[in-house]
Amino acid sequence: MAARSQMAMSLAFHIIFAVIGVALPLMMIVAEAQWLRTGDRVYRVLARRWAKGAAILFAVGAVSGTVLSFELGLLWPGFMKFAGSIIGMPFSLEGFAFFTEAIFLGIYLYGWDRISPRAHWLAGLMVAVSGAASGWLVVLANAWMNTPVGFTMVDGHVTDVDPIRAMASPAGLAEALHMTLASYAATGLLAAGVHAYWLLRDKADAFHRRGLAIALAVGGVAAVLQPISGDYAAKVVARTQVAKLAAMEGQFQTGRRAPLRIGGIPDVKAGATRFAIEIPAVLSWMAYGDANAEVVGLDDIRPEDRPDVRVVHPAFQIMVGCGMAMMGVSLWGAWLAWRRRRVPDARWFLRAVLLTSPMGMIAIEAGWTVTEVGRQPWVIQGILRTSEAVTPVGGLWGSMLAYTGLYLFLGAVVVRLLLAQFRAGPSAEEMEAGS
Amino acid sequence: MTPESTLAAIMLAALTLYALFGGADYGGGAWDLLASGPRGRAQRDLIAHAIGPVWEANHVWLILVVVILFTGFPPAFSAVMTNLHLPISLMLVGIVLRGSAFTFRAHDPSPGSERRWNHRFSIPSAITPVLLGSIVGAIATGRVEGPGGASAWLTPFPIAVGLLTLSLFAYLAAVYLTVEADDPALADDFRARAIAAWLASAALAAAVYGLARSEAPLIARGLDASPWGFPVRVATAVLAAAVLAALVGRRFVLARAGAMVQVALVILGCGLALNPYLVPPGRTIANSASPPITLKLMLGALGAGSIVLFPSLFCLWRVFKSRAIVRPKP
Numbered sequence: 001m002a003a004r005s006q007m008a009m010s011l012a013f014h015i016i017f018a019v020i021g022v023a024l025p026l027m028m029i030v031a032e033a034q035w036l037r038t039g040d041r042v043y044r045v046l047a048r049r050w051a052k053g054a055a056i057l058f059a060v061g062a063v064s065g066t067v068l069s070f071e072l073g074l075l076w077p078g079f080m081k082f083a084g085s086i087i088g089m090p091f092s093l094e095g096f097a098f099f100t101e102a103i104f105l106g107i108y109l110y111g112w113d114r115i116s117p118r119a120h121w122l123a124g125l126m127v128a129v130s131g132a133a134s135g136w137l138v139v140l141a142n143a144w145m146n147t148p149v150g151f152t153m154v155d156g157h158v159t160d161v162d163p164i165r166a167m168a169s170p171a172g173l174a175e176a177l178h179m180t181l182a183s184y185a186a187t188g189l190l191a192a193g194v195h196a197y198w199l200l201r202d203k204a205d206a207f208h209r210r211g212l213a214i215a216l217a218v219g220g221v222a223a224v225l226q227p228i229s230g231d232y233a234a235k236v237v238a239r240t241q242v243a244k245l246a247a248m249e250g251q252f253q254t255g256r257r258a259p260l261r262i263g264g265i266p267d268v269k270a271g272a273t274r275f276a277i278e279i280p281a282v283l284s285w286m287a288y289g290d291a292n293a294e295v296v297g298l299d300d301i302r303p304e305d306r307p308d309v310r311v312v313h314p315a316f317q318i319m320v321g322c323g324m325a326m327m328g329v330s331l332w333g334a335w336l337a338w339r340r341r342r343v344p345d346a347r348w349f350l351r352a353v354l355l356t357s358p359m360g361m362i363a364i365e366a367g368w369t370v371t372e373v374g375r376q377p378w379v380i381q382g383i384l385r386t387s388e389a390v391t392p393v394g395g396l397w398g399s400m401l402a403y404t405g406l407y408l409f410l411g412a413v414v415v416r417l418l419l420a421q422f423r424a425g426p427s428a429e430e431m432e433a434g435s
Numbered sequence: 436m437t438p439e440s441t442l443a444a445i446m447l448a449a450l451t452l453y454a455l456f457g458g459a460d461y462g463g464g465a466w467d468l469l470a471s472g473p474r475g476r477a478q479r480d481l482i483a484h485a486i487g488p489v490w491e492a493n494h495v496w497l498i499l500v501v502v503i504l505f506t507g508f509p510p511a512f513s514a515v516m517t518n519l520h521l522p523i524s525l526m527l528v529g530i531v532l533r534g535s536a537f538t539f540r541a542h543d544p545s546p547g548s549e550r551r552w553n554h555r556f557s558i559p560s561a562i563t564p565v566l567l568g569s570i571v572g573a574i575a576t577g578r579v580e581g582p583g584g585a586s587a588w589l590t591p592f593p594i595a596v597g598l599l600t601l602s603l604f605a606y607l608a609a610v611y612l613t614v615e616a617d618d619p620a621l622a623d624d625f626r627a628r629a630i631a632a633w634l635a636s637a638a639l640a641a642a643v644y645g646l647a648r649s650e651a652p653l654i655a656r657g658l659d660a661s662p663w664g665f666p667v668r669v670a671t672a673v674l675a676a677a678v679l680a681a682l683v684g685r686r687f688v689l690a691r692a693g694a695m696v697q698v699a700l701v702i703l704g705c706g707l708a709l710n711p712y713l714v715p716p717g718r719t720i721a722n723s724a725s726p727p728i729t730l731k732l733m734l735g736a737l738g739a740g741s742i743v744l745f746p747s748l749f750c751l752w753r754v755f756k757s758r759a760i761v762r763p764k765p
Contacts (some may be wrong), residue, residue, distance in 0.1 A: 052542055059538035062491055063531040065511040069501050070527055073516030080505050081513040085725030088506020092733060095499045096740035102491040103747045126747075161726045393520045393585075406528060411536050417542055434491050 001395035004074040013407045017061030022135045023187030024054040024129035057408045079389035087162040090137040097134035136176045143171040146239045174233040186360025188219015193357020196350040220330035238287035242296040244374035247312035251297045257281040257293035266309045307376045315369040322363035327358045383412045439724035446503045447706040453496035460490045462608025464560020488755045511713040511723040518579040522588045529563030558749040568600025569593040575651045577715035592650035606632035610694040613687040653715050658708035671700040
């Protein structure tokens with residue numbers, strides 16, 4: 001349990017940094033491209049500020065990612081012994097993507113006045129591309145844990161290993177696409193919220209207007225596309241992990257014309273989800289494309305193989321709810337921008353942006369809860385139980401508490417530094433600095 | 436060469452590159468802690484300036500080592516991570532604190548923040564290499580999988596290896612900084628430090644060598660038995676003497692090249708001594724290797740990755756270290 005808590009906490013911490021590290025570089029190079037195209041120096045200041053934010057987050061993301069790569073072995077030696085040879089591939093490729101990202105981020109951050117603007121922009125592009133690639137690869141490894149393929153089990157031993165097939169596991173595309181879009185949506189709208197906050201105080205601020213426009217564009221497009229990828233991901237889960245689907249939807253009884261439940265509290269003793277709004281047959285239709293399709297309920301899954309529906313169902317509802325709100329705000333913003341042909345700055349809209357800004361990160365944490373807790377009690381679906389993978393080392397609660405304390409401290413510092421970055425508009429010297 | 440020994444050789448090479456580049460960043464942090472004299476402030480600035488753009492890229496070598504170990508040799512990885520849980524966890528805390536404090540120091544605009552972050556950067560910089568070395572030393576004793584293996588890193592041999600690691604990292608950093616310093620007086624500060632670290636490293640290397648006979652007999656015999664053991668030891672000693680002469684004569688660019696080769700040879704010697712084991716006495720390169728298909732794909736991935744990696748690293752050094760690469764000796 002301590003091992004799971006420590007892993008969950010480390011992941012929950014790392015993922016926020018990783019996500020912003022994937023998406024912020026894209027926003028930063030859009031801003032820089034706008035500067036190169038229009039010569040408007042405010043864009044340059046914006047790119048520099050976002051780049052500084054990216055630097056802080058990337059550094060913490062890099063070191064917390066290092067911790068995770070060790071924790072795979074420190075906490076789950078049984079898992080790594082079993083799976084290392086099968087899913088090492090995406091991790092080694094990720095190593096190179098991470099290398100590329102670190103190298104070009106170094107060039108981008110410290111090279112403003114050392115290389116030509118075009119070369120500098122290209123360095124930024126490399127950061128954005130390799131960041132997305134490394135996130136994609138890591139998620140592929142997780143997808144394999146959900147839908148393990150590419151090996152054969154003979155008497156408890158692994159043979160016929162095929163790392164390429166393991167990388168292209170059935171859940172791979174669905175999970176990686178969903179996660180990548182989530183990064184852009186969550187980061188874009190989070191940054192939009194910060195800029196909206198300052199615009200609510202001074203509507204004319206050119207720095208924050210431009211920041212809001214780019215952040216909304218990046219985050220909004222991803223937020224609108226996200227439900228489509230989510231629908232696809234859910235269909236894959238329905239096909240490959242019936243127990244997870246049942247837990248996500250709070251489905252206890254197996255049956256046709258299964259309803260889609262919105263909200264509700266799963267009552268395990270009674271074997272029903274209470275207080276939910278039920279839309280008949282929609283779950284069967286969404287999961288299998290047929291309103292009459294049968295959806296397996298938790299009651300038909302062996303008790304020792306059931307995930308904890310009391311966690312998975314609410315987490316899934318939170319994720320979907322946040323995602324819908326983000327899509328709504330994005331569509332509203334697009335409509336305002338299209339009608340007025342300028343940055344949407346209506347007060348009510350800015351307030352809504354501010355309100356939705358943390359939702360992307362909440363949705364990401366909830367989504368990971370769904371995929372990880374929904375897979376329990378397995379660490380590799382149907383193959384290896386979490387209890388068989390955990391380290392025999394004792395005293396893990398101590399290490400769990402130490403890391404939690406460390407991460408809380410770092411998180412607090414990062415938030416303070418980032419807010420300081422964006423508090424003020426550009427100063428005169430920033431506008432003139434450099435070439 | 437079999438695929439598994441090729442992969443093990445690449446892992447050793449990645450560890451060497453981590454020591455030469457990432458190690459020097461730790462060494463820089465240790466000198467930050469010891470910055471003193473009339474140019475203390477300038478010393479700190481030079482260190483920060485030298486590390487800033489490159490430390491994250493240098494750090495990735497360690498991740499590469501870990502990834503090769505868990506993909507290519509999963510049982511050895513599990514054995515190390517289970518038995519050396521505590522020192523590895525402590526080392527990770529050091530890595531996290533060092534990296535984040537360095538970045539925070541660079542980006543914290545609040546007054547007095549620099550002082551606050553200095554120690555959180557420099558103290559972990561000095562402690563982490565000791566832990567890293569003691570982990571390697573503990574593996575070398577051949578006791579980590581036996582009874583009391585979890586505390587094997589707290590015996591004299593691993594601790595001596597840990598101190599030697601710190602001393603070598605500090606030595607590399609000081610030698611590099613003599614080249615990167617603009618001001619001759621500042622270069623001389625680091626010249627004195629480089630010579631001090633040279634002497635400390637020599638003493639610690641002798642201690643490690645002496646302890647190895649009784650504390651890590653398998654490894655000591657491995658080095659004697661290897662046909663390369665003797666030439667590598669002689670070459671290391673000759674280079675060490677040459678670097679000292681170059682430092683005394685202020686031929687810093689030459690000293691830097693020599694110091695890099697010297698440290699690489701030390702690590703090569705360790706690798707030769709450990710061969711054919713990964714975690715002695717039970718786990719060898721051959722018996723903990725993944726299936727051949729994984730090893731071959733891994734080698735392919737490493738080859739393909741290098742095509743992206745090395746030109747990118749070249750760009751990085753061109754942009755930030757070009758002056759240091761081509762600058763004539765002062």
